[in-house]
Structure formats: structure tokens, C-alpha cells
Amino acid sequence: MLAYALATGIVFGLYFALVGIGMNLVFGVMRIVNLAHGDFIMLGAFSAFWLLAVLHLPPPAAIVLGFVAFFLAGLPVYYALVPRLARAREPEMLSLILFFGLSQTIEALAAMLFGNSERSIPGRLLGRGPVHLLGQTMPRAWVYAAAVSLAMLGLVWLYLHRTRLGRQTRAIMAARQEAVAIGIDIHRISAIAFGIGAGLAAVAGVFAPFMLGSFTPALGIPLDLTSFAVIVIGALGNPLGTVLGGVIFGVTLMLMRAYLSSFADLLPDLVLILVLLVRPAGLLGRQVRRA
């Protein structure tokens, strides 16, 4: 049971990392707490519902379409909202208000368009039958979700470390003022990062129905809470820390499910607090900064 709980925890944790990474990228580059991130994922789930269950597209097509569509939609959202934030005395705080408003607006529109009741997608659309593991079973969809999550996380790493845009993105994350000084176009890089964040949310959304059983327009806030925990354990603004955060979150959750299920929600919260008390900037945080 222990090995199995660890295995499901890692699989689920990789998915949680995908859930959180978009929010972390946006925070790292723009210092914005995107409270609408969970709602982007919720919209991704509704898109997947249409693409997979209604239009019967193959899952890889849904992933690619979701990412591209949300990436493109993220660009105008960035230009409409984020540059104005810079006019405030405390942009990070104003972002909380602004994105709270956006989150409410998205949830309301989704409820009007799709209704409030639970929707889901049959797991067999991602392949029939369970995967056998350590004498136990796991839904095939989980394995695909973990694999795609890992691939997306790898792509984010490649983008950040192996492309010119990515290096500029990291420069902004590390030292914003200096990045401006050496002529990096902050808005262009940030807009792309915001788009990538939205695109990653869409991919997380495609798998949300399979990982979370069902979804409703109210899914956003609970996903935000999960994302917070995952990215804070790892390190705010460090997208790769998110992977570690996700796996730790997933493993603690599944261990509790296996051994002390009624307290399953409690432990990830306590782990988060403990991690921060030992390493005040998250496990992979380099320095404490006034975020």
C-alpha cells in the first residue's frame, strides 16, 4: 500500500504541478497573483468537454487546440489588464482586486453559458481499462495526464533555458529593473508569459475532468488554493520548484488518503507551513524577497 500510495501521489503530484505552473510563471514574471488562474483551468475543462465529448476530436488535438487558443486569448487579456496595474502604487496588491473581479466575471459567464451542474468526460476517451501497478490499479487517464504534465513542464524548462525569449523571461524574473536597462521589451515578454500561463491552464483543464471526476463553473477557487500550495512549497516565481511542490503535495495527500483519510486535507496545509518555516522562500527559493 505504501509504495502504491507513493506512486499515485507522484502521478497526481505531476498533474498538480501542471495545475500550478501557469500561475507561478505569471507570478514570477509579473509579480501578479492571478486569482483567475483556476477559472482559466475551468474554461479549459469546458473546452475539453466540447472538443472531446461533443466534437469527438482525438485528445492530442484537444491539448494542442486548447493551448493555442488560450495562448492567443491570453495576449489581449494581458494588454487589456496588466499594463494598467503598473500605474498603481502597489501593483501586486491591486492585481489581487483586479483578478478577483476577473475570476468572478468568468465564473458568472460560464454559469450562464453552461449551467451550474456537474459535467464530466468518460475516462475511456483516453483509453480503456486500468493500468496495473504494484498489484493495484490506476486509471489510464492518470498516466496520460502525468505524462503530458511532465512533457509540458519539460517544454517550459526548454523555453526558459534554451530560447532567447526564455532567457529574457528569466532575466525579468531575476531582476526586473536591470532587464529594462539592457533593453528587454518587458511587455512583449510578459504578454507571452501570460499567454503561456493561460495555455498551460488550458492543458491542465483538458485533464481536469479525468483527474477531478467532474467540474462545474465553481471549480476555480478550489484550484487556486491547490495552486497556491503547490507553488509556495516549491518556490514562488520558480517554475521548476513547482514540480517539486506538486509531487510533495500529491504524495502527502495520497499518504493521508491511505492511512488517515478524514484528515487528508489537513496535511498538505501543514506541510506548506512547515516547509516555509524551515525555508522561508520555498524549497527551491534562492532568497527571501519582498514579493
Added chain:
Amino acid sequence: MWRDLGLVVLPLLAVLAVLPAVYDNGALLLNFVVFLVLAQGLNLTYGFSGYLPFGYVGFFGAGAYGFAMSVTLAGAPPLLGVLAGGGASLLVGLLLTPLLRLQGAYFGLASLAAAEALLHLIGNPNLQPVTGGPYGVKLQAGYAPLLTYALALAILALTMLLVAWLRHARFGLRLLAARDDALAAAMAGIDIVRGRLVIWLASALAAGLIGAVFAWRTATFFPDAVFDLNFSIFAIVFTLFGGAGTLAGPVFGVLLLYGLYNAIGLSAPQYFQLAYGVLIMLLALFFPEGLAGIARRIADG
């Protein structure tokens, strides 16, 4: 200090004290006072020390359950129960003091995790004999709308007095200076650290006391109702938009935004969430400086 009292605290309290006589939605009035206290409580900790606890509702819930448990388990009279609620939130505040080592969003999110952990603990079925667990709380404290409202006003008065005093006392001014300048804070040394701790506990106490009053008034509730994340989110949005660190800012933030919230809810319930979401976005986009910015624009003509 006296100017603050005369221009903000007394008029506000006077209006709030008279309102029940002319306006008969007592629950709405009480919730206005609840959010005024929560906003000023956040104002204490964020305005004077820069800590923004996303999990501020944890103190509110702790106060509510401190009240409920002292009344149901120990048979305390309700007034004593309110103090017990305050005590419970102080205790939680003390337990969370190590979090003050964290900064910015780390602190905010750690406090949120703490509030969630407290909710999951209280709502756990294994604790049913103590907290009622998922079955919720049923209080026989006696429903006392006027008394609970008066108590809420008293808590509001105390919280605002503390804010007003801090704004003028040397102690508060040093805290303010330290908040805006991390270097100065590091130099300032031990009394700033102690000062922040005191503020943190005062802020926890305010939320706990008002949580206890809310529990008394609500009488029957489930854990989710008093640990509802909306208390945190709303109080933060109202305070930030009104202007932290000032006395009048959070007041006007609550009056305007919570007022509009209820006005939309009553006049256009079918578009409630949409209208309020769009309104919040527009305010954030066009008044990035919050109410202070609006006031300045009006002053400049």
C-alpha cells in the same frame, strides 16, 4: 488623533448606532459592521506592518468556535463567550507568530494554509464531541439582535481607536516608516519586531471578537460558514481599495464596495456575480490608486 476621532470614528459610530431605528434589515447592518471590523483589523496588520494575511478568516472562525465551544461545552454566558472567542483567536495568533518571519505573498499564503488547516481540523468528524465536527453548531445562547449589534459596534470602536492612535503615536509612525523601508526596518531592531507582534495579535483579536459576535447572532452554523474564504477576500479587497494605513480608507472601501455588492444583489440578482465582477475590474482598472486616487481627482477638480 482628535481630528480622526471627530471626523471619522464618531460620525461613523453615530450613524451606525442610529441606523437600526430607521432601517430594519438588521442582518445587513451587522454584516456591514463585521466587514468594517475585518477591514480595520486587516488595516492594522497590513497598513502598519505590511503583512497581508490571506487567511485572515481563520481568526474569525476561531473566534466563532471559541464562542460556540465555551457556550456549549462550558456553559459560559454569551458575553463571556465573546471574550473566549477573542481568546481563541489570540491563541491562534500566537501559534502563528512564527509565520511573521515570512514576507509578502509567502506570508499571505502560509496564513491561508493555516486557516484552511484550522477549518479541516474543526470540521473533522473525530472532533465531533468537542467542535460538533461536520454536524455544525447549534447554540442556545439566546438570540439578541440589539445586544450583538451593540457589541459589534463596541468592537469596531476599539479597533478604530487603535488604528487612530497608531497613526499618531510615535510607535505607529515608526512602524509605518519601517513598513515602507525594509532597510530601516532591519536597522530599527527589536522594538519594531515586538511592535509588529503586538499589532498582529491585536488584528487577530479584532477578527476573533467579531467572529464570536457573528456566531452568537448566527446561532446555527456549519464550519464552512464561519471559515468562508469570502470573508478574507472581501475584507482584503475592501481594505486595499479603500487605502490601507489610513483610518477612513477602509471605512469608505467597505461602505462603497459592500454597499454596491448588496445593492446589486438586491436589484439585479440574476446578474449578481457578473455585475459585481465587472464592477470590481473597472474600479481596479480606472482607479488604480483606489479611493485615495478618486479623492485626489475630485480635489484636483
Added chain:
Amino acid sequence: MPLASWFRALCFAAAAAAAIPARAADAPAEITIGTLYAGSGQLASASVPLHVALEWWADGLNRQGGVYVKAFDRKIPLRLVSYDDQSSPALAGNLTNQLITRDKVDILLSDSTSVMTASAVPIARDHRMLLWDVTGSSPNFFSADNPYIVLLGLAATDRYPQRLAEFIGEMPKLGIRRVALLYTTADYTAFQAAAARKAVQATPGLTLAFDRGVPANTTDYTLLLNAVQAAAPDAFLEFGYPANEIAFLHAMQDNASKFKFLFTGYGLTEMDLMRRNNVADQLMYSFALAGPAAYSFKTEYGLDRDQFRIAFENWVAAHHLAGVEFGFNALAGYQAGLVIERALAVADSLDQMALRRAVFSLSGRLRTLDGPFVLAPDGSQSGEILPLGQIVPGREGDGAIGLNIVWPPELATAKPIYPAP
């Protein structure tokens, strides 16, 4: 005329007006019914269908000139005053107060679910308004000293699992020895699990092989399913809210799990929702309390289940309402309307206590599609006890679903099929 004389005249006129008994001429232009619904947030999925059914019901009566009110011996149009509480109990407090003191509604309905009803109970009591509690079934709401609440649509939580508890006593006769319990730790589901646990412990020959609570937001059941299977139960009882159950059934599907005896809390309560979520197949041969949306109670007043279903679905289609399914919640909204309708037809006045007497006079005499309406003295619902059903293949074949009632014996239509084929 001096002021004092004016005042005296006014008092005199008021006293005279009060002395005249109510006549048809004094009838109000409309009967106002105030209610809350959760248009957003976690509880919207349960609340919206109920509110839609209320709107349909009020509209239907108004098309016939209104509801018959005995106090004025005539039909009076209905007006529904509804606010969205956004699944927030604190906001529900404001809005309930608004309905009472500002809108001065004649009849006060609560939002669905116990969480939201809780905030309305003390406010209604303080204002001496009868709270027509639609589905808030927590025992916390009812006490002998509070006459201002009646539960309309659902047996109180402590009575709700009665038939299941009785049936557990019969399990050894089927050859069941080991029982597994899995439940979400929320009021409604934990209560049912507690009743089941008590019954298992009281039955010689039964042992609890597995007994776990999980947080109410649990949606990944794979590990739990594996753990239950490892305990090798003969019977597996699972209690959750719809979101939990959909996730649970998906997990069964994805892990190809099978149990000899499966009971689910919501299987026969929101069947259409389960079907829309493609998990209905998974329920084949499983057991559940047969809610009124799945089981046709003998109906003496109002539409029966099938008639209501057609009417409701037509209304939903005509108004282009997305994501609103026929199920228990929709039916509970109609049930509230039916009780109001009957109570107004016998109440002597619109006074709140007169309305309470009228509702209590229906107790034991009203049989609707929601079952027999029986009130306990504290206002909680004691009728509407659901029989235990087993889902079986429909007669037509072709994926249609049939229902056998297996308990209590006086309602049973078939013997339980165990183990599931």
C-alpha cells in the same frame, strides 16, 4: 383640527379598520413568496433546479389566475421574490432579513441544503416568520421551542436512512458478512454513514471491514477503491454528494472495479445527472434509497412524477436553461409549491401562526409525488421515508434502467439480487 384630535381620529380609524373581519374586498393583490437560491458557487448545482421548479410552479398557477386562498375565498396571483445568495451563508442572512423586513413577503422559503438554511433559521424565528424549509434537514434546526420552521421536501437527516438501516439487519440472510463504509465528512453524508455503522454493529454476523471518512471535496477515489477492495467486503456502502459520487463512479469505471453489493447515497436521487455524466452504467445492480425522482410514490395531490418530469423538462427547454436536470432537487422545489398551495387552501388567514396550523393540518393527509407528508411536532419531516431500491436492467433492454424495490417488505417488488452478476 388640533394635532391631538387628528391623532385621536387616526387611532379610532385604525381600530375600526382592525375590527372589520377580512373580506374578499381586503384581499391582497398578490401573495408574495420570498426565496433564495445559489446562482453561483459550490451549492449552485443543487440549488438552481429547485428554484427553476418553483418558478415553473408559480407561473403555472398564475396562468390559472393565481393560488386559491381560503382566507379571502378567491384566487390571488403569486409573486416570487428571489435573491441569489452566491452559496454564501453570511449573504443569505442579509437576504433573508431583506425578504422579511423590506419585501414583507407572505411566505418565506429557505435555499436548499442545510448549510444555507442554517443562516435563515434564527432570523425567521426572531421575526416570527414561519420558515418553509425546503431541504435543510439537519436536526440542529428543529426544537420543541421553535414553532417557526417546517421541513417540506425531505425526511430529517436522522430519519432519512431508516430503510437502509433496517435492510442492513437483513444482510446476513443474503450471506453478507463483511461491510465497508466510505463517506464524505459532511453533515448529511456522515449522518447516513453513522446510521449504517450503528446498524452493522447491532447486527450479529456482520463486521465492519472498512470504515473511512473522507473530506467533502474528495474527487480522486482510485486509491480509496483499491483500499476498499483490499478489505474484501461483501457489501460496500458509499455516501457522498453528487460531485463525490460522480467522481467515485468514474473511478470505478476507470479501474474496472466491481463489488458484490454496492450502495450509493445519490444513485437514485439525481439519476439524470448521473446519466449526463456517463456513470449510470456503473450503477447497474447497485442499491440506493429510491428518491422520488426515481420511484413513483402514490400521488393524491398534484402531478405525479412522470407528469412533472415532462412539464419541468419542457419548461427548461422553452427557457433555454443550460445544465438544469430533472432530479430530486427539482422535485423538491415543486413539492414546496404543492405544500404552500394546499396550506393556503385551508389557512384561515395569512398570519404566520395560522399558516403553521394549516401546514400541520396537512400532516398525514397529503400524499404528493414526494411521498406521504408527515410532520413531527418540532416541524421536521417524518414522512417521505424512502424505500431501498436496486437498479436493474430495464424491461425494454436497450440501456433502459429498471428499478426493483427491495425493502421494506410491504413495498418490495422483488428480492435483492446478490451478488451482482
